[in-house]
Amino acid sequence: MSDPQRDIATTGPEGPDAPLHRRGIKSYVLRAGRMTQAQTRGLEEVWPRLGLTLADGRQDLDALFGRRAPRVVEVGFGMGASLVEQAETHPDTDFIGIEVHAPGVGKLLDEADKRGLTNLRVYREDALAVLEQCLPEASLDTLQLFFPDPWPKKKHHKRRIVQPAFVELIRTRLKLGGKLHMATDWQAYAEWMAEVMAAAPGYVNSATPETAPYVPRPAFRPLTKFEARGERLGHGVWDLIFERSE
Template sequence: MTVGQQKAWDRHWSELGSEVTELPEGPLDTTSWFGRTAPVVLEIGSGMGETTAQLAAAQPDVNYLAVEVYKPGLAQLMLRAEHLGVTNLRLLRGDAIVLLREHVEPASLSEVRIYFPDPWPKKRHHKRRLVQTASVELIASRLRPGGVLHLATDWENYAEQMMEVCTAEPALRNRFADAPGGWAPRPEWRPVTKFENRAHDEGRVVHDLIFERV
């Protein structure tokens, strides 16, 4: 970590963060952690936090959870949140699937966001991709009725895999099923990331998918 990231970690992690492996057994008590009851949004894979900090700042009325494995990324996110005066953000370091399976109650999330997950572009590595049948089934079970799963990727065949898997999940409904290809229009409120800019520069199309828990 950089000096600034380490200082941010030392200042904020004990209050704002937790290791998934160190959580108490059972559901995460978000009401106590945030000090209030509010809709819970979970972002899986917050990276360096450039999008996450802005999204949390733009939605002060939600309890925003970000789960990420990369420690410097979480430290950078805390720096960004500090700069923006964000108070409704909590961070978890570790495996999102373990978090969802063991520490998130069914029908408790208002939204799950997965933006530009690792595409594992080689075909033999596709089984490592986050968005698979089992993970989508798990995510859907944790969304409240009407809750949203929002995905974005710049890899064409991963977008197609996401669409196939989410469409096949009976607990989800595509909000934009009538749109060409079923793709959602890019929401203006989702900040443009460096990954998205790079994708445009390299000629890759970014696809958004927005599904709703039925």
């Protein structure tokens, strides 16, 4: 018999003291998918050079990349096209991608290898665990969260990755002045993100009064094929950028 208290839907963002792994709830669902030859190559041949695991422990990012440089982490990079483009366009910046789905990880690794990228590393792990266990405090210039699963049904809102405890964890990993950059094509989720961030301590919104709480799509965020198609169909996209202020 189910516990009725465990079946109550979350109707708003959880409080800042809520555990990040409350009842084992995940913000993603692992989906089975066929692997292409290129994706398999990425996982088998490129992973040993560019892949990271929780077992590697807390990272010294300067030692990991062999230099001191701006650091960007992207949570949930999908098939990796945007992240690869950023890493290729900004060779003076180091990027870490976090994604749980094997086809996307394999695709990104294959592309990174073909383009000779050395400023990119990849985790195939739960992003919360990577942030908690592997990334040092005050080590990141930017954390990107582009088009996360909106979990549109009210009973699933507790699965949304953007929660007060999550953005507080990110704040501790950002440098002072570091940026949390989110984007979504679901207006209701954009409003949820704005609500969470408005209540989050230690952040300031980068938006101007004319566009607040959102910002125009920054030129440095690559336009994905999915997003371009949505724009042609008149779908909206909302970007939010908040800086760590304390």
